Amino acid sequence: MRVTDLLRTMDIFEALPSEELEPIAQLLRERRLLEGDVLCRQGEPGDALFIVTGGRIRLSTVDPSGNEKVLTYFTDGQFFGEMALLTGAPRSATATAESDSQVLVLQKHDFDLLLATHAQIMREMLKVVSQRTLQTNQQLLAEEPGSSVTVGAGRIYAVFSPRGGAGKTTLAVNIALQQAMEQPERTALFDLNLTFGHAAAMLGLTPQTSLADVPAESLADFDRRTLGRFMATHDSGLQVLVAGTRPEEGEVVTAAHVRAALSTMKRQFSASIVDCGTSFDEPTIAALEMADRLLVVCTPELNTLRDVRECLRVFSEIIHLDADRLVFVFNHYQPFAVLAREQFETALEQPMAIEIPHAGEAAYKAAARGEPLVRSGSGLPFSKAVEKLTRSLIPAEARPTRKQGMKVLGSTKRSARQSGGLMGMLRGKRAS
Ligand code: CMP
Secondary structure, eight states, rough: OOOHHHHSSSTTTTTTTTTHHHHHHHHHHEEOOOTTOOOEOTTOOOEEEEEEESSEEEEEETTTTEEEEEEOOOOOOOTOHHHHHHOOOOOEEEESSSEEEEEEEEHHHHHHHHHHHHHHHHHHHHHHHHHHHHHHHHHHHHHSOOOOOGGTTTTEEEEEETTSSSHHHHHHHHHHHHHHHTTTSSEEEEOOSSSOOHHHTTTTTTOOOOGGGGGGGGGGGGGGGHHHHHHHTTTOEEEEEEOOGGGGGGGOOOHHHHHHHHHHHHHHOSSEEEESSOOOHHHHHHHHOOOOOEEEEEEESSHHHHHHHHHHOOOOOOOOGGGGGGGEEEOSSSSSSOOHHHHHHHHHHSSOEEEEOOOOOHHHHHHHOOOOOHHHTTSSHHHHHHHHHHHTTTTSOOOOHHHHHHHHHHHHHHHHSSSSSSHHHHHHHHHH
């Protein structure tokens, strides 16, 4: 890929016209790294910014007892090293090539000049620095043993579609892995498909335990340690919880199971992605109620349009979800489209947050190999769209306040009283 094409994919340069990208590209020098090479070291002075063009860079810090702690990984199109340049402080972390990699190096005097002459780059840079600081704060808070401040600190992203086969699981898995590549061990995926869940298989995992194994009487004592025993770990660091390992186990999972698991996940992970079922059963409703963001996967068809409209009615009139939590994703799960995005948006009277291109055969192969496309095909338009969606959805959001966290828990208590799925909720409403 040409350097200017790469720059165009980066948020900080996105708004610049092509003629301004060329001189910036001229300032960058390529540097090749072998696996294990250290690019910059925590505590040392910093005089350059790095943009990854290939491979994978591990960012880590060392705590006072000498233990290495991985903060994140950087891949194609991501930059780092801006903090020392902006503040004059020593490098806040060590960057090591996880595999043979290439980076573009921008020297400090060129960086300073660029920021001084482009307000847009400065604004985007500040946004990234704020997001990174927020993530670090959140991580520190969550790690404080027994800290009550961490209650509700993480966010839950539920992925829902009224239509089976819409690509909901593929999206949930790819979003989760994309986020885990940046926040390893701080990201979780919860497969809430009660009978036939495929999320773990898409990651090449075969979990031996599931939420269904947690006895109902133990739910009140559910904590991080208990949760950890029922989760599988992907090699990216992503933690995966499945509702059941066999179809018959799905029936055992109740709304109380889901609430206990998600409350604990909110404390332990900064982002938990839930692959919801396609029906409004009680466990699914519990997840929808607890979600900070609800991704509604739409496909370019009339039937889906009708079903999504019905969902919106249910969300608003029966489950009483805030409309501003909804995020619509237009997914081309097949190579042709009956409805264009604009037609769907007009008919639904809702804007789509993003359009996900059809990934063709690559998607099937990735699922069969257990290697999601965001990792095995990171240059594909599908992967780039998922990356964009994940970045705009997850890091752009501030940590919810305690008040917001409690509001979510409050609405959960309401549904605990009104059991019986949608009809139960309707009965409760009529009686009140
Ligand atoms: P700098 O301190 O110059 O060198 C290390 C770089 O790692 C730092 O700039 C940021 O670019 C990056 N960095 C530090 N902390 C985080 C974090 N929590 N998340 C992502 N990137 C970070």
